[in-house]
Amino acid sequence: MTATVSLPTIPDPGTTPPVVQPTVFDLSPDILGDWLKARGHPAMRARQIRRWVHTGRATTFAEMSDLPAGLRTELTESFSVFRMSIERHLIATDDTHKLLLKTHDGHFIECVLIQEDDRHTACISTQVGCGMGCVFCASGLNGVERNLTVGELLEQLVRLRNLTPTDRRLTHIVVMGMGEPLANLENLLEALAIAGEKNGLGIGARHVTISTVGLPAKIRKLAEHGKQYHLAVSLHAPNDVLRNEIVPTNEKTGMHEILAAADYFFETTGRQVTYEYVVLGQLNDQPQHAKQLVGLLRGRKAHVNLIPWNDVTGLPFHRPDDSDLTGFIETLRHSGISVKVRKRKGSDIDAACGQLRRAVTNDK
Numbered sequence: 434m435t436a437t438v439s440l441p442t443i444p445d446p447g448t449t450p451p452v453v454q455p456t457v458f459d460l461s462p463d464i465l466g467d468w469l470k471a472r473g474h475p476a477m478r479a480r481q482i483r484r485w486v487h488t489g490r491a492t493t494f495a496e497m498s499d500l501p502a503g504l505r506t507e508l509t510e511s512f513s514v515f516r517m518s519i520e521r522h523l524i525a526t527d528d529t530h531k532l533l534l535k536t537h538d539g540h541f542i543e544c545v546l547i548q549e550d551d552r553h554t555a556c557i558s559t560q561v562g563c564g565m566g567c568v569f570c571a572s573g574l575n576g577v578e579r580n581l582t583v584g585e586l587l588e589q590l591v592r593l594r595n596l597t598p599t600d601r602r603l604t605h606i607v608v609m610g611m612g613e614p615l616a617n618l619e620n621l622l623e624a625l626a627i628a629g630e631k632n633g634l635g636i637g638a639r640h641v642t643i644s645t646v647g648l649p650a651k652i653r654k655l656a657e658h659g660k661q662y663h664l665a666v667s668l669h670a671p672n673d674v675l676r677n678e679i680v681p682t683n684e685k686t687g688m689h690e691i692l693a694a695a696d697y698f699f700e701t702t703g704r705q706v707t708y709e710y711v712v713l714g715q716l717n718d719q720p721q722h723a724k725q726l727v728g729l730l731r732g733r734k735a736h737v738n739l740i741p742w743n744d745v746t747g748l749p750f751h752r753p754d755d756s757d758l759t760g761f762i763e764t765l766r767h768s769g770i771s772v773k774v775r776k777r778k779g780s781d782i783d784a785a786c787g788q789l790r791r792a793v794t795n796d797k
């Protein structure tokens with residue numbers, strides 16, 4: 434999609450060759466405990482091992498200095514700490530980090546660390562590719578290959594956490610990378626539950642945002658899950674005709690069903706829903722679009738995040754004119770709708786979804 438920016442590739446001390454052994458992130462505490470017991474080790478060692486990877490930043494079993502040497506050897510022979518290798522590591526001038534990870538079966542996925550003051554946010558992928566086909570997105574160009582496993586979801590979080598200063602930790606998760614998160618909901622919920630553990634990464638549900646183009650049944654399931662996750666619906670258009678063009682899966686669902694499910698999410702969890710809107714110059718940013726959006730969201734407890742498009746070589750979309758964007762924002766604000774323009778982070782390293790993966794796979 435775009436050429437890879439020639440920033441230095443940083444060697445990562447945690448990089449390991451691709452292996453097919455299970456990782457500690459693939460093992461539940463019970464399974465790891467049983468494995469230990471079967472070899473004559475106390476099950477409580479499982480807690481120590483998990484602590485080393487979740488909070489101790491260990492990238493090999495050899496570093497786990499309070500484990501007996503024999504156990505460290507046995508662990509190394511049976512498992513690995515990480516399963517993906519770091520293919521690229523880019524750092525932007527605003528200290529946004531982007532990792533291109535290669536899975537054990539040869540796929541590439543992206544994840545991003547966004548840093549602002551005390552806030553360290555991990556943006557993770559949930560699938561290899563994406564089946565939603567949003568017309569402006571590089572991730573969906575070749576469809577979806579497979580869901581990421583619980584271990585692969587957690588590994589992205591831990592690898593990004595390991596890039597924060599040692600006296601810091603991840604504070605937020607946004608599930609907005611490659612893939613449709615709700616199409617991999619079971620694995621995602623399991624990984625987020627582990628990420629939320631106090632003795633682990635300790636990222637509570639209220640600090641997690643799950644994004645979706647809108648799978649109504651899955652939105653309802655997420656609402657009933659009983660956790661205070663924040664839901665972001667990627668709307669991108671104020672009517673079905675335009676949305677069918679921009680988000681092709683809308684033809685099957687329609688906006689009415691999606692908004693009804695989002696309302697249910699709000700009624701069930703009490704959490705305000707955010708509507709994401711990529712602003713494409715002349716396409717969805719005109720006064721009539723703003724008025725239609727007001728008509729859709731009026732009376733709903735909603736917040737709108739506007740994401741002005743930045744020109745990308747090869748794609749027929751344009752950055753919105755400043756005057757159009759300002760007019761759009763004013764129309765929403767005058768109608769009492771909460772709206773923000775999302776700051777663009779990491780723009781010098783192609784931090785937008787799927788662009789680096791596309792550049793690398795096109796190189797090969």
Ligand code: SF4
Binds near residue numbers: 563565566567570612
């Ligand atoms: S924007 Fe998100 S949902 Fe749409 S194709 Fe890209 S990854 Fe999939």
